[in-house]
Amino acid sequence: MAEKKRIYLQPKPVRIWHWLNALGIVTLIVSGAQIRFPEHVSVLGSDYKSVILLHNTAGFVVAISFSIWFFYYTFVARNMHKIYLPSRDDLQSGLLRQAKFYFLTYFLGWQNPHHPTPENKFNPMQKSAYLAIMFVLVPLVSLTGILLTNIEPLRNLILMIGGMKILVGMHFLLACSLCAFLFTHVYLATLGHTPLAYFKPMFNGWEEIEEHEDAVTSH
Amino acid sequence: MIRELTKTSLWLVLLLALLLPVSALAMENEDCLGCHNDSDMVGEELFINAQVFDHTVHAEMGCASCHDNVTEEHPDDGLTPAKAGCLDCHENINEDYAGSVHANNASCGDCHNPHQVRGLTEVSGHDLNQQCAVCHESADMVQQHDEWLPQANLHIAKLPCISCHTESDDYEIVLYIIQKESDKVLGDFELSALDDLQKLGGEKGAQGVIDLNGDDFISLTELRTFHRNPANEDLRLQATLMPSDVSHKIEILEDRYDCSYCHAAGPEAVQTSYVALPTAGGGYQRIDVEKGAVLDALYGTPDFYMMGATRNASMNIIGLLIILGGLVMPIGHGTLRFFTRKNRKH
Numbered sequence: 001m002a003e004k005k006r007i008y009l010q011p012k013p014v015r016i017w018h019w020l021n022a023l024g025i026v027t028l029i030v031s032g033a034q035i036r037f038p039e040h041v042s043v044l045g046s047d048y049k050s051v052i053l054l055h056n057t058a059g060f061v062v063a064i065s066f067s068i069w070f071f072y073y074t075f076v077a078r079n080m081h082k083i084y085l086p087s088r089d090d091l092q093s094g095l096l097r098q099a100k101f102y103f104l105t106y107f108l109g110w111q112n113p114h115h116p117t118p119e120n121k122f123n124p125m126q127k128s129a130y131l132a133i134m135f136v137l138v139p140l141v142s143l144t145g146i147l148l149t150n151i152e153p154l155r156n157l158i159l160m161i162g163g164m165k166i167l168v169g170m171h172f173l174l175a176c177s178l179c180a181f182l183f184t185h186v187y188l189a190t191l192g193h194t195p196l197a198y199f200k201p202m203f204n205g206w207e208e209i210e211e212h213e214d215a216v217t218s219h
Numbered sequence: 220m221i222r223e224l225t226k227t228s229l230w231l232v233l234l235l236a237l238l239l240p241v242s243a244l245a246m247e248n249e250d251c252l253g254c255h256n257d258s259d260m261v262g263e264e265l266f267i268n269a270q271v272f273d274h275t276v277h278a279e280m281g282c283a284s285c286h287d288n289v290t291e292e293h294p295d296d297g298l299t300p301a302k303a304g305c306l307d308c309h310e311n312i313n314e315d316y317a318g319s320v321h322a323n324n325a326s327c328g329d330c331h332n333p334h335q336v337r338g339l340t341e342v343s344g345h346d347l348n349q350q351c352a353v354c355h356e357s358a359d360m361v362q363q364h365d366e367w368l369p370q371a372n373l374h375i376a377k378l379p380c381i382s383c384h385t386e387s388d389d390y391e392i393v394l395y396i397i398q399k400e401s402d403k404v405l406g407d408f409e410l411s412a413l414d415d416l417q418k419l420g421g422e423k424g425a426q427g428v429i430d431l432n433g434d435d436f437i438s439l440t441e442l443r444t445f446h447r448n449p450a451n452e453d454l455r456l457q458a459t460l461m462p463s464d465v466s467h468k469i470e471i472l473e474d475r476y477d478c479s480y481c482h483a484a485g486p487e488a489v490q491t492s493y494v495a496l497p498t499a500g501g502g503y504q505r506i507d508v509e510k511g512a513v514l515d516a517l518y519g520t521p522d523f524y525m526m527g528a529t530r531n532a533s534m535n536i537i538g539l540l541i542i543l544g545g546l547v548m549p550i551g552h553g554t555l556r557f558f559t560r561k562n563r564k565h
Binding site: 035036037038039046047048049052053056102103106107108109149151152153156157158159160162163164165166168169172173175176177179180181182183184186187188 | 455518520524534538541553555562563
């Protein structure tokens with residue numbers, strides 16, 4: 001027997017932040033591809049200068065939005081560690097449990113072992129993934145981007161980290177990683193009890209949770 | 220006896236005839252520079268830096284080629300030596316120059332010092348821009364270009380003005396060795412002087428710093444070795460994009476407002492590069508570099524990257540693999556999900 005429960009999972013600031021990021025990152029990927037491969041990619045028109053301007057603007061929007069996110073969760077909400085840091089339990093058994101669900105029991109029709117609450121909205125695998133993305137990928141791609149937009153004033157700093165090629169290489173590979181994350185992220189978001197179940201809360205804030213009493217107790 | 224004497228004098232005359240023009244020419248430059256290389260003697264205005272002048276093509280022609288009425292009594296004869304006009308020899312340049320905006324504002328001498336002239340391949344990009352900077356101050360130029368040019372400061376600092384402001388069929392990458400000015404971690408860099416490179420190169424001289432086997436060709440391996448050698452810790456290669464042909468028609472070219480003129484050229488356009496090493500007298504000498512060196516992933520030219528043109532192919536492949544990794548879930552998991560969809564119908 002199934003009963004539906006609604007929880008307010010994504011408050012409005014988080015939703016705005018998420019979609020701003022989404023728009024920013026997609027713009028960055030498309031414009032970045034055109035900047036690197038101008039003779040092959042011309043999705044955004046043939047004006048290279050405008051594409052660079054768009055890329056730089058989107059980059060700054062994402063970098064600022066990242067900073068707001070960081071300060072909000074660290075200093076205002078003060079629950080960064082609860083939401084993004086995997087607990088000891090998550091590392092010892094949670095990760096394995098969640099991986100087992102995604103790669104095995106999901107196909108057998110079992111329920112997701114993680115039940116999101118506003119205080120614990122990510123499963124152990126999500127926590128680890130977001131930790132890597134928000135604390136490594138996004139800061140590094142932003143920092144390398146900031147250096148690349150200020151080569152002349154920050155040249156000595158660039159030389160100190162090994163030069164332009166290392167910087168450009170890092171920026172490119174980190175961006176590819178974010179692009180890879182994007183595909184995985186969108187796909188995993190379709191794994192709710194209906195394909196759109198996880199998308200809804202990112203629009204209206206509310207997640208409908210379908211709980212099968214028997215499923216929860218038996219697995 | 221008389222016959223013998225005639226024979227001897229004939230030999231003497233012949234010997235003199237052979238030696239005289241050479242010694243007269245060599246003597247004459249030396250004679251002039253004997254005084255003109257000393258600013259205390261002739262004053263700043265008439266001073267000629269012999270070290271620089273000696274390496275110019277004008278020196279090979281001799282002072283008298285341009286100053287043809289100088290007598291042996293100079294300067295006591297009170298005559299002002301004549302000066303040849305530049306166009307007497309360089310008439311072809313005038314056709315280009317007369318059509319440019321500069322023609323009404325600057326004469327040859329405003330930009331070129333005839334006693335310091337060098338060909339395009341013998342000067343650094345920095346030196347080239349020094350001539351422009353006499354009237355077009357660098358800070359003003361950054362400000363003006365900043366109105367439309369992304370990273371204007373970078374373009375102005377690293378490119379010779381003529382790379383954009385003259386027509387050329389082709390362009391090439393020229394690499395200069397620069398070195399840290401001080402021991403500071405974030406110290407500034409300056410173009411390496413000949414002396415410094417000679418010290419580092421040891422027996423092989425300045426060229427030995429980068430052309431390790433001395434074959435007048437710098438391979439990618441030599442470039443990598445140069446960058447990885449701990450002894451070269453404070454040395455870097457700074458690159459610039461130079462036109463292959465030089466023109467005196469300096470103008471504002473509409474096509475240069477389009478970044479893709481240089482940046483969307485693709486890797487094919489940046490295959491030719493040189494390392495320019497300082498020579499005695501303040502000039503530069505170019506050495507060929509292996510084709511495609513600037514496209515190397517990390518160690519070929521670690522500080523030179525031109526967006527849209529010098530991307531590295533292996534880096535692209537690694538990037539593609541990472542992106543494909545992101546498709547493992549949607550494709551792999553998605554397929555299994557499709558085939559097991561019945562299990563999830565409750």
